[in-house]
Amino acid sequence: MMAGEGSAAKPRGGRLCTICNGRRAALKRPKTLEQICRECFYEVFEDEIHRVIVDNHLFKRGERVAIGASGGKDSTVLAYVLSELNNRHDYGLDLFLLSVDEGITGYRDDSLETVKRNEIQYGLPLKVVSYKELYGWTMDEIVKLIGLKNNCTFCGVFRRQALDRGATLLKVDKLVTGHNADDIAETVLLNILRGDIARLSRCTSITTGEDGPIPRCKPFKYTYEKEIVIYPYLNMLFTYAYFKKLDYFSTECIYSPNAYRGFAREFIKDLERIRPRAILDIIQSGEDFRISTFTKMPEQGNCERCGYISSQKWCKACVLLEGLNRGLPKMGIGRTRVLDNERDKDTRQTNGTKSIESKQCGTLDF
Amino acid sequence: MQLTLEFGGGLELLCNSVKIHTVDVEPKAEEKKLTMKHLLSWVHTNLIKERPEMFLKGDTVRPGVLVLINDCDWELSGQLDTVLEDKDVVVFISTLHGG
Numbered sequence: 221m222m223a224g225e226g227s228a229a230k231p232r233g234g235r236l237c238t239i240c241n242g243r244r245a246a247l248k249r250p251k252t253l254e255q256i257c258r259e260c261f262y263e264v265f266e267d268e269i270h271r272v273i274v275d276n277h278l279f280k281r282g283e284r285v286a287i288g289a290s291g292g293k294d295s296t297v298l299a300y301v302l303s304e305l306n307n308r309h310d311y312g313l314d315l316f317l318l319s320v321d322e323g324i325t326g327y328r329d330d331s332l333e334t335v336k337r338n339e340i341q342y343g344l345p346l347k348v349v350s351y352k353e354l355y356g357w358t359m360d361e362i363v364k365l366i367g368l369k370n371n372c373t374f375c376g377v378f379r380r381q382a383l384d385r386g387a388t389l390l391k392v393d394k395l396v397t398g399h400n401a402d403d404i405a406e407t408v409l410l411n412i413l414r415g416d417i418a419r420l421s422r423c424t425s426i427t428t429g430e431d432g433p434i435p436r437c438k439p440f441k442y443t444y445e446k447e448i449v450i451y452p453y454l455n456m457l458f459t460y461a462y463f464k465k466l467d468y469f470s471t472e473c474i475y476s477p478n479a480y481r482g483f484a485r486e487f488i489k490d491l492e493r494i495r496p497r498a499i500l501d502i503i504q505s506g507e508d509f510r511i512s513t514f515t516k517m518p519e520q521g522n523c524e525r526c527g528y529i530s531s532q533k534w535c536k537a538c539v540l541l542e543g544l545n546r547g548l549p550k551m552g553i554g555r556t557r558v559l560d561n562e563r564d565k566d567t568r569q570t571n572g573t574k575s576i577e578s579k580q581c582g583t584l585d586f
Numbered sequence: 587m588q589l590t591l592e593f594g595g596g597l598e599l600l601c602n603s604v605k606i607h608t609v610d611v612e613p614k615a616e617e618k619k620l621t622m623k624h625l626l627s628w629v630h631t632n633l634i635k636e637r638p639e640m641f642l643k644g645d646t647v648r649p650g651v652l653v654l655i656n657d658c659d660w661e662l663s664g665q666l667d668t669v670l671e672d673k674d675v676v677v678f679i680s681t682l683h684g685g
Contacts, residue, residue, distance in 0.1 A: 236664060248661040257661055293595070293681075402681075449595060449652055450659070451679045485682065489649035 239264070250444045257280055265447055269439055270305050276426050278437050284392040288383050289317040289338065289346070294398030296338060297448050298440060302396065302546040303342045304574035316390050317342075320382045323358025339584055348468050349386035351378055355541055358547035364548040373553055376538045387434045399438045402445040402492075404482045405499045408506035408541035411495030413484070424529075430528055443501065446492075587611055587620055587674045595680035597651070601633045602643055602661065609633075611670075622655075625676065640680070649665040650682045 235245045237257035244257035249264075256264070272278070279285060287302060299317060306313050319335045321330050332348065339346040352358045355378060363371050387395045404424060411420035422428055423560045427437040440448065489499040511517075518531035528535045534542070536552060543551025591607045598605045611628050613620040623645065630638055642648060646666055653660040654677040660668055668677070 244658075245662055247659040258657070281685060445650075445681045446652060450654070453654060453657070453677065453679070486649070489682070493649045583681055 227556075247447075247450060250446050250492060251442075251500065253496065255327075261447075262451065265443075265451060266301060266305065269301055269443065270309060272426070272442055273305065273311075273439055276437075278396075278427065278439060279311055279313055279394065282314075283394060284314045284316065284390070285394045285396060286316045286318040286347075286387045286390050286392040287344070288395060288397040289319050289335045290398075291319070291334035291338075291448055292398070294400055294403075294440065294445075296334070297451055298396065298398040299338055299344065302439065303344060313343050316342045316392060318344040318383065318386045318392075318395070319348045320379050320388060321344065321352075322379065323351050323360055324443050325360055328359075347384050347386055347390050349389065351382065354382055354385060355537070356546055357541075358570055362544065362549075365544065370553050373560075374540055377540055381535070381537050382525075384434055384528070395436045397435050397436060397438055398440055398448075400440040400443050400445045400448055401503060402485075402488055402500050404438070404441060404506070405490050405502040406481065408502050409484045409487070409514070410481060410510065417511055417515055419508065420509060421511050424503055441503070442500065444496075469560065587613075587670070588671065589625070589673070590675045591633070592677040593673070593679075594677065596654075596682070597678050597680045600636055600638070602635055607633060616678045620670045621655075621666065622628060622660065622664075622668045622670065622676075625670060626666070640682070641678070647678065648682075650680065652681060653677070654679070 235255050237243050237245045237260050238254045239256050239260040243257035243259060247259045247261050248255050249261075277329055285302075287295060287299045289299055299315075303315055304314075305311065306315060313321045317335060317339055319332060321332060335346060335348075338344070350358075359371065359468045362374050364504055366374075383395060383397075397481075407423045408420065411417075411423055424441075425433050427439045488502075489498065520529055522528065523530040523533075523535035523538055525534050528537065530536070531540075539552035543549050543553075587610065589611055591603055591609060593601055601607070604640075609632075611625060613622060614624055616668050617624070626642065626645070628645065630647055632644055634641055640648065641651065647653060653665075655670070656662055656675055657677075
């Protein structure tokens with residue numbers, strides 16, 4: 221039972237909703253600073269996502285779409301809202317839930333239970349792909365071998381591929397993820413801090429990988445985390461008992477949290493407190509970056525071993541896996557000078573401009 | 587004064603993994619009213635068992651922690667200056683954990 225159920229206590233502050241002017245405001249929108257009531261909130265929240273989907277042509281009628289579902293707040297709300305909008309506006313989509321089981325006892329097994337509940341609640345078929353079946357290793361086994369340092373590298377690289385492979389198994393046309401505006405602003409900053417021009421140029425795109433087998437899109441690109449988190453609490457179309465069903469899993473990964481990203485995240489939250497629009501403005505800045513044509517971009521090819529997209533001879537997952545299987549788990553961790561040098565040579569040999577044109581950022585220019 | 591406090595989004599881990607706490611909090615002796623400012627320091631002293639920096643920063647909640655008072659965003663009721671009443675329900679939700 222939620223704490224608010226049956227609460228007779230009256231709300232503080234008597235301001236009226238600036239949209240309907242009739243009901244008491246329940247929330248201050250970070251995006252617009254409007255003070256609005258819960259009814260108007262879920263209406264504008266869902267409508268804005270609908271507009272983003274329509275204006276950006278995210279889907280076509282009849283498409284099969286997988287929702288990357290971790291059991292966390294973003295993907296849980298995304299699965300709920302997308303299946304609602306699909307019915308309400310008749311998108312004609314076949315929706316699926318796709319989860320990755322990294323094999324982390326006490327963390328992922330619990331959050332997968334949440335996804336399994338979502339499968340029943342929203343009536344969306346669920347597919348779970350595991351690191352064990354894809355790579356032969358669980359994260360528990362990897363951590364046992366390499367310790368708590370760098371294990372996030374393995375997990376991140378493996379997860380990205382696992383989602384693509386799961387999407388292929390489901391034969392879907394698209395994969396949607398729950399990345400929200402705060403996440404994207406954070407990623408823009410991280411890519412600037414790392415000097416990762418290639419990622420900087422594509423991290424703000426609402427759809428990526430259109431040239432690849434399975435495009436990915438982010439319907440929450442303009443949705444503030446605050447609103448996603450508050451949505452299940454305020455959505456009074458349903459009783460609180462129902463809300464409990466829109467439950468999500470919110471325990472931090474038991475293996476080392478990503479400290480560098482954590483700093484960027486906290487910085488974004490500090491900025492938001494001072495000026496909430498900063499989040500959308502950072503995204504805008506990321507979008508408006510123009511990459512000089514003289515910048516060498518990694519050339520996208522395919523992994524010689526597994527066929528996955530890769531700018532190297534072998535994709536990162538295959539390099540990491542080779543290290544694990546040969547008992548050299550440090551392989552592929554950190555900057556590998558030799559590989560970088562080889563890549564530079566390759567880029568120099570192939571015509572620089574040509575390789576830029578094949579990139580998404582190739583059309584960007586001064 | 588009786589209050590119901592709910593911790594979500596991972597904050598419950600800071601208070602023995604208990605999400606809902608029914609508590610009795612009295613205003614400071616020299617003040618007649620119980621404000622959110624006082625409640626936060628009361629929570630820090632009485633409920634938070636570990637990593638208080640995940641919950642508080644300075645004299646207020648850490649950025650990224652949402653506060654609802656009777657299902658209403660505390661940004662509308664004056665944040666730290668909000669005056670609480672008997673039977674109020676205060677919800678703290680962290681947005682800092684994974685998505």
